[in-house]
Amino acid sequence: MDKILILDFGSQTTQLIGRRIRELGVYAEIIPGDAAVTDETLADVKGIILSGSPESVYSPDGEVPDQRIYSLGLPLLGICYGIQRMTVDNGGTVEALPEREYGSLEVNLTVPDDPGKLAGGDAAAAFFSGFDGTVPLDAIRGSTAAKSKPGASFSINSWMSHGDTITKLGRGFRQFGTSLHGAPAVLVHEERPWFGVQFHPEVTHNERGTEIIAGFVFGVCGCKPGWSMEQYIEEVRASLGQRVGANPVLLLISGGVDSTVAGALLLKTLNPDQVHLMYMDTGLMRKNETETVRVNLERLGAKHLHIIHCENEFLSALKGLTDPEAKRKAIGDLFITIQEREVTRLGLPDSYFLAQGTLYTDLIESGKGIGKKAHLIKSHHNVGSPLVDAKRKAGRIIEPLDRLYKDEVRSLGRILGIDEDVVRRHPFPGPGLGVRILGEVTKEKCDILRDADAIYIEELKKRGLYDEIWQAFAVLLPIRSVGVAGDVRKYSWVLALRAITSDDGMTADVYPFSMKDLLEISTLITNTVTDIGRVTYDISSKPPATIEWE
Numbered sequence: 221m222d223k224i225l226i227l228d229f230g231s232q233t234t235q236l237i238g239r240r241i242r243e244l245g246v247y248a249e250i251i252p253g254d255a256a257v258t259d260e261t262l263a264d265v266k267g268i269i270l271s272g273s274p275e276s277v278y279s280p281d282g283e284v285p286d287q288r289i290y291s292l293g294l295p296l297l298g299i300c301y302g303i304q305r306m307t308v309d310n311g312g313t314v315e316a317l318p319e320r321e322y323g324s325l326e327v328n329l330t331v332p333d334d335p336g337k338l339a340g341g342d343a344a345a346a347f348f349s350g351f352d353g354t355v356p357l358d359a360i361r362g363s364t365a366a367k368s369k370p371g372a373s374f375s376i377n378s379w380m381s382h383g384d385t386i387t388k389l390g391r392g393f394r395q396f397g398t399s400l401h402g403a404p405a406v407l408v409h410e411e412r413p414w415f416g417v418q419f420h421p422e423v424t425h426n427e428r429g430t431e432i433i434a435g436f437v438f439g440v441c442g443c444k445p446g447w448s449m450e451q452y453i454e455e456v457r458a459s460l461g462q463r464v465g466a467n468p469v470l471l472l473i474s475g476g477v478d479s480t481v482a483g484a485l486l487l488k489t490l491n492p493d494q495v496h497l498m499y500m501d502t503g504l505m506r507k508n509e510t511e512t513v514r515v516n517l518e519r520l521g522a523k524h525l526h527i528i529h530c531e532n533e534f535l536s537a538l539k540g541l542t543d544p545e546a547k548r549k550a551i552g553d554l555f556i557t558i559q560e561r562e563v564t565r566l567g568l569p570d571s572y573f574l575a576q577g578t579l580y581t582d583l584i585e586s587g588k589g590i591g592k593k594a595h596l597i598k599s600h601h602n603v604g605s606p607l608v609d610a611k612r613k614a615g616r617i618i619e620p621l622d623r624l625y626k627d628e629v630r631s632l633g634r635i636l637g638i639d640e641d642v643v644r645r646h647p648f649p650g651p652g653l654g655v656r657i658l659g660e661v662t663k664e665k666c667d668i669l670r671d672a673d674a675i676y677i678e679e680l681k682k683r684g685l686y687d688e689i690w691q692a693f694a695v696l697l698p699i700r701s702v703g704v705a706g707d708v709r710k711y712s713w714v715l716a717l718r719a720i721t722s723d724d725g726m727t728a729d730v731y732p733f734s735m736k737d738l739l740e741i742s743t744l745i746t747n748t749v750t751d752i753g754r755v756t757y758d759i760s761s762k763p764p765a766t767i768e769w770e
């Protein structure tokens with residue numbers, strides 16, 4: 221399968237480059253910017269993209285790519301820092317701008333009269349077609365690469381974020397596009413299929429961004445689309461079959477999207493008889509969660525679904541605890557204890573494999589140095605778990621989703637036949653309702669919160685709002701306030717509703733409900749869950765608040 225390799229120099233938007241390319245149906249892989257480019261890394265690679273970076277090319281922290289990339293004969297595309305890097309590596313210069321260029325900025329580009337003479341053949345004309353507003357994306361993706369007209373001029377609204385600019389082009393480069401401020405914005409090499417843009421085509425606000433990336437991926441690199449979820453299932457089947465053989469595989473299921481899809485994928489690609497799924501009902505789960513997990517997994521063919529009822533153990537461990545950190549620790553520790561105990565009780569042979577729902581994004585840390593932490597394992601539950609450590613040492617961990625982004629996991633889930641309700645589910649914290657009941661956690665409070673949360677979420681779905689929201693949930697506050705029931709004064713609990721929008725959970729905005737929706741939901745909750753006397757709406761964004769309350 222054709223592949224684009226992305227060298228990551230630490231830009232916040234490197235992940236987006238990978239996603240855009242995969243959305244175009246081509247597999248993209250991200251490796252650290254300074255990683256050695258080996259023959260193994262290069263297998264099936266048709267082109268290399270050098271990402272942006274928060275560093276300057278002259279900073280000691282500015283990573284330098286393996287210089288081998290310049291002698292491979294492969295097409296290169298430098299984005300922002302990427303093209304500055306290519307410039308400096310090839311004898312040009314880069315200098316600091318008096319003021320950072322940030323945000324939307326017009327770029328003007330003129331196709332030369334002789335694009336065929338550039339970049340070794342048709343590549344340049346194919347690349348320029350990405351900028352041409354008259355060329356549709358389908359034509360760029362088509363089997364005969366679209367080409368721009370010689371001499372044509374285009375203007376696009378680009379998205380910039382850089383503090384340095386190229387002041388002398390690298391050897392062999394020519395400039396075809398210029399920013400409104402007069403800085404070089406689009407460069408093409410005279411002889412080699414090397415390209416550079418000073419802006420960020422991977423960002424959605426960048427006009428023709430996807431087309432520009434497609435021009436490189438299809439027109440320049442000649443990639444054939446081969447990346448699809450169906451293809452992925454087949455690859456997992458082949459590789460798992462080879463690695464796991466007939467050994468049993470154990471997966472811990474939380475009821476969330478990742479572990480459920482991982483479970484469904486194991487059931488689809490292995491013999492269901494060898495797949496053991498374990499789910500712990502901690503008593504801190506959402507309403508009907510255990511039943512939903514059971515129905516879904518059995519429908520997908522689970523033969524060994526181990527549901528562990530451990531509500532009492534969790535509630536006892538939480539008794540008297542009010543400090544959030546102490547609560548989290550109690551939940552995490554008990555989770556590990558029960559996990560160890562139940563796995564031993566299952567009596568699987570030593571040769572069993574432990575599966576985890578790790579995603580691609582879990583393996584590459586966001587922010588500076590993406591890729592450096594590759595193979596850092598997610599799951600705060602499992603951190604320090606002796607079971608996981610032992611399995612990792614023995615080389616018996618499998619992570620069948622580790623090449624997928626979250627949205628790809630959702631489409632895979634759909635293909636595998638998981639209920640839409642599960643596939644679209646909002647994120648849920650590991651310690652569950654334990655951190656949504658402020659103060660001491662009791663069974664009574666869990667039941668109250670479960671009921672109120674279920675009404676809230678159900679209403680959001682009925683009103684068509686659920687999918688507009690990144691995460692919505694209810695929090696039970698450790699306060700009772702006065703109210704009236706009939707003629708009697710009554711002290712009942714106060715509930716906070718939270719709903720936020722976000723792209724990645726790193727920052728979040730409050731969802732701007734209509735007052736009508738809020739009032740109706742509040743009334744429904746207080747009428748149905750009579751232990752709740754007052755409902756409030758949390759209007760804090762992140763930062764300074766966090767998404768969860770504890």
Ligand SMILES: Nc1ncnc2c1ncn2[C@@H]1O[C@H](COP(=O)(O)OP(=O)(O)OP(=O)(O)O)[C@@H](O)[C@H]1O
Nearest residue numbers: 472473474476477478479499500577599601649650
């Ligand atoms: N109640 C549970 N029973 C069994 N395993 C669990 C439970 N809660 C969490 N896990 C395991 O710990 C992993 C990490 O939990 P976490 O809550 O961080 O989920 P996640 O990374 O968002 O994944 P998911 O989407 O599957 O919930 C889960 O993928 C699952 O394997």
